[in-house]
Amino acid sequence: MNYNKKTVKDIDVKGKKVLLRCDFNVPQDKATGAITDDKRIRAALPTIQYLLEQGAAVIACSHLGKPEPNFEKWVKKQTEKGKDPASLTEEKWKASLEKLSLAPVAKRLSELLGQEVIMAADVVGSDAKAKAAALQPGQILLLENTRFEKGETKNDPELAKAMADLADLYVSDAFGAVHRAHASTAGVAAYLPAVSGFLIQKELEIMGGALASPKRPLVAILGGSKVSSKIGVINNLLDIADTIIIGGGMAYTFAKAQGGSVGKSLLEADWLDYCNDMIAKAKEKGVKLLLPVDTMAAGEFSADAEPVLCDTMAIPDDMMGMDIGPKTIQEYTQAVKGAGTVIWNGPMGVFEFPAFAEGTRAVAKALAETDAITIIGGGDSAAAVAQLGYADKMTHISTGGGASLEFLEGKELPGVACLLDA
Numbered sequence: 051m052n053y054n055k056k057t058v059k060d061i062d063v064k065g066k067k068v069l070l071r072c073d074f075n076v077p078q079d080k081a082t083g084a085i086t087d088d089k090r091i092r093a094a095l096p097t098i099q100y101l102l103e104q105g106a107a108v109i110a111c112s113h114l115g116k117p118e119p120n121f122e123k124w125v126k127k128q129t130e131k132g133k134d135p136a137s138l139t140e141e142k143w144k145a146s147l148e149k150l151s152l153a154p155v156a157k158r159l160s161e162l163l164g165q166e167v168i169m170a171a172d173v174v175g176s177d178a179k180a181k182a183a184a185l186q187p188g189q190i191l192l193l194e195n196t197r198f199e200k201g202e203t204k205n206d207p208e209l210a211k212a213m214a215d216l217a218d219l220y221v222s223d224a225f226g227a228v229h230r231a232h233a234s235t236a237g238v239a240a241y242l243p244a245v246s247g248f249l250i251q252k253e254l255e256i257m258g259g260a261l262a263s264p265k266r267p268l269v270a271i272l273g274g275s276k277v278s279s280k281i282g283v284i285n286n287l288l289d290i291a292d293t294i295i296i297g298g299g300m301a302y303t304f305a306k307a308q309g310g311s312v313g314k315s316l317l318e319a320d321w322l323d324y325c326n327d328m329i330a331k332a333k334e335k336g337v338k339l340l341l342p343v344d345t346m347a348a349g350e351f352s353a354d355a356e357p358v359l360c361d362t363m364a365i366p367d368d369m370m371g372m373d374i375g376p377k378t379i380q381e382y383t384q385a386v387k388g389a390g391t392v393i394w395n396g397p398m399g400v401f402e403f404p405a406f407a408e409g410t411r412a413v414a415k416a417l418a419e420t421d422a423i424t425i426i427g428g429g430d431s432a433a434a435v436a437q438l439g440y441a442d443k444m445t446h447i448s449t450g451g452g453a454s455l456e457f458l459e460g461k462e463l464p465g466v467a468c469l470l471d472a
């Protein structure tokens with residue numbers, strides 16, 4: 051995949067109407083609807099401010115949550131969830147959509163920008179059309195939740211065309227959504243010159259750079275819960291990395307595959323052969339593949355469980371592996387020290403429980419202290435790094451959970467592929 055894409059700096063935006071796809075999918079308080087974390091809104095500011103300063107009129111859009119834009123389908127889904135069909139009125143459906151309005155985002159964005167953000171009542175309806183047509187350079191309009199349109203997730207060309215008709219140019223800055231081929235993330239680019247904003251540009255430059263021509267040695271640290279959710283990542287990185295480090299819950303499927311006893315540890319029996327294949331592939335390619343030699347285990351999956359040190363290949367029958375042990379920490383942090391680039395995806399243990407966060411903490415600290423380029427991909431890994439206070443010590447923390455995984459898998463991202471090549 052070509053990661054070298056045109057950016058907002060490569061085109062003239064002055065006096066143009068720019069449709070800007072953002073990732074305003076913010077967490078909200080269930081009861082009040084208040085935005086509980088505005089990180090994603092703040093992350094969009096550099097591109098928005100640049101466009102406004104350059105004299106563009108910005109038509110911003112985003113999805114928020116998972117509204118069901120089809121009443122019949124909504125009734126079906128709610129019924130499947132156990133709701134009484136008689137109580138499922140059209141009013142209730144409309145209220146469920148209203149909860150996912152982008153109006154609170156418009157308000158917060160306006161506070162952050164220090165200027166009015168005009169809110170449209172729809173995506174491509176009469177209100178959006180009128181407001182987009184009247185929009186002046188330096189002004190910003192926010193369209194309603196793109197998923198209020200049935201065609202959005204189907205990548206309906208008609209919707210994409212209608213969105214494109216509002217503007218002269220398309221800028222994508224929603225890295226968190228580029229792995230989805232939706233009308234607003236990919237389809238629209240067929241009808242307008244399409245370039246990236248600063249957020250996507252940084253993701254492509256750093257992550258794309260690390261995959262295409264890494265500063266070596268490239269060390270990939272892979273953890274998290276399941277082998278099955280990381281197969282693509284392991285497989286792709288085996289072609290690129292010099293060292294692959296395995297931790298987290300998936301380490302026990304590897305240990306079992308190698309003839310170990312893993313007790314009650316997380317185990318995916320269907321993936322034993324796959325683990326052995328990966329170990330063989332690593333040998334063949336001359337990639338160092340490190341598995342944890344020792345483990346902090348527990349009798350139960352609980353925050354109060356007493357950590358017990360054991361050999362990863364000999365975990366007692368009544369115990370489960372919860373974190374990597376001290377010898378493994380030593381070995382893994384040593385590997386990080388000599389690296390040119392480190393890509394990290396997936397915590398080393400159940401870091402949500404303080405007693406089992408040591409492995410993740412030690413690896414995060416090693417990354418924070420190394421001179422290597424350090425890249426964090428994956429939602430939980432990014433959260434762990436932030437929680438441990440090392441966020442500003444990393445070269446790059448990807449803003450997209452699912453998107454960064456697919457990036458590391460080497461998959462083509464539809465929301466990136468659709469942008470103009472540089």
Ligand code: ADP
Pocket residue numbers: 273274275276279297298299300316371372373395396397398399400401402427428429430431432451
């Ligand atoms: P990411 O979002 O960074 O890609 P994952 O979603 O794959 O990461 O995995 C994160 C989860 O893996 C965390 O919730 C963590 O508690 C869990 N995990 C890590 N180690 C273990 C383990 N030994 N047993 C069970 N779960 C684990």
Ligand code: MG
Pocket residue numbers: 428429430
């Ligand atoms: Mg996760």
